[in-house]
């Protein structure tokens with residue numbers, strides 16, 4: 001940690017250290033308006049791509065359904081087209097109501113042999129409602145998944161160049177399957193895919209190049225950034241986890257600086273500076289249990305349309321989506337650009 005702080009200081013990017021030690025965060029994009037050359041990738045939206053992507057995901061996609069299979073294929077194809085090495089984490093499991101189902105997490109890597117990963121995640125299954133076969137879960141989580149693919153798409157030239165010769169960091173996109181409960185949300189009936197993947201990454205190890213050290217693959221995740229419930233008006237994103245509060249603060253600052261630069265629509269603040277009192281249970285649970293640092297980007301309070309037939313295209317709020325897309329893209333860009341050494345935000349035990 002100390003080492004990292006010194007390096008950032010040398011770059012003139014000394015982050016404000018909040019509350020605790022270990023609060024590394026990429027500095028806000030203070031150069032946004034002064035260095036258009038460097039910032040150019042941040043400024044180019046591709047909403048045509050976003051809309052096409054969202055349309056492909058925005059179908060009923062309950063685990064085991066035909067729509068689910070189609071979306072799975074779409075995710076694999078999209079990741080492959082964007083230059084990711086794609087892996088499927090497949091398993092069968094018996095669940096309430098629907099019985100035995102086949103689950104498939106989709107994982108895309110850029111720079112798969114890197115020491116550590118910036119991991120961005122969403123869930124792609126839609127919730128099963130016996131009385132509503134048309135439920136599409138627009139905010140839950142078609143929009144978050146479209147945001148991940150659109151971020152990769154719009155940063156593609158930057159990512160290609162960045163990861164040609166780097167070993168400190170790779171990018172990992174995770175599309176979790178089976179986040180939703182089939183009956184009532186419990187620890188057993190929820191986050192099926194996340195539990196399977198966390199367990200697999202905790203059991204497998206890699207030997208990093210240039211060392212004889214073997215480390216658990218789950219420990220190569222520097223931070224799991226989980227997006228959920230995005231696309232409704234007036235969304236507020238709080239900071240849920242103390243060890244990633246610094247990262248959350250960089251989102252607050254990026255939002256501020258983009259708003260100042262006239263890049264955002266409306267004046268409603270999305271990213272709140274104050275830590276939230278509690279946490280929201282979600283796909284990050286099994287990763288938290290393995291001490292993976294988590295940045296949970298979920299709207300609280302939940303959208304009004306949450307788990308209702310109204311969580312569809314018609315009720316999406318486009319200014320909010322566009323604002324989130326811009327801030328998030330800038331965050332990912334900054335994280336990768338300013339990263340030079342492994343960042344350890346894990347809670348220290350003992």
Ligand SMILES: *[C@@H]1O[C@H](CO)[C@@H](O)[C@H](O)[C@H]1NC(C)=O
Pocket residue numbers: 047048051318
């Ligand atoms: C994307 O879709 C939204 C909702 O249909 C629409 O308002 C917007 O104009 C579309 N953007 C583009 C670039 O087509």
Ligand SMILES: *[C@@H]1O[C@H](CO)[C@@H](O)[C@H](O)[C@H]1NC(C)=O
Pocket residue numbers: 165166
């Ligand atoms: C990676 O490539 C860039 C541009 O080609 C160069 O500036 C940088 O020094 C290289 N980094 C390493 C670690 O080789």
Ligand SMILES: *[C@@H]1O[C@H](CO)[C@@H](O)[C@H](O)[C@H]1NC(C)=O
Pocket residue numbers: 210211212
């Ligand atoms: C790795 O192990 C081999 C054999 O034990 C040894 O020769 C080599 O120096 C080690 N390399 C590093 C980087 O520790």
Ligand SMILES: [Zn+2]
Pocket residue numbers: 127140180307
């Ligand atoms: Zn849900």
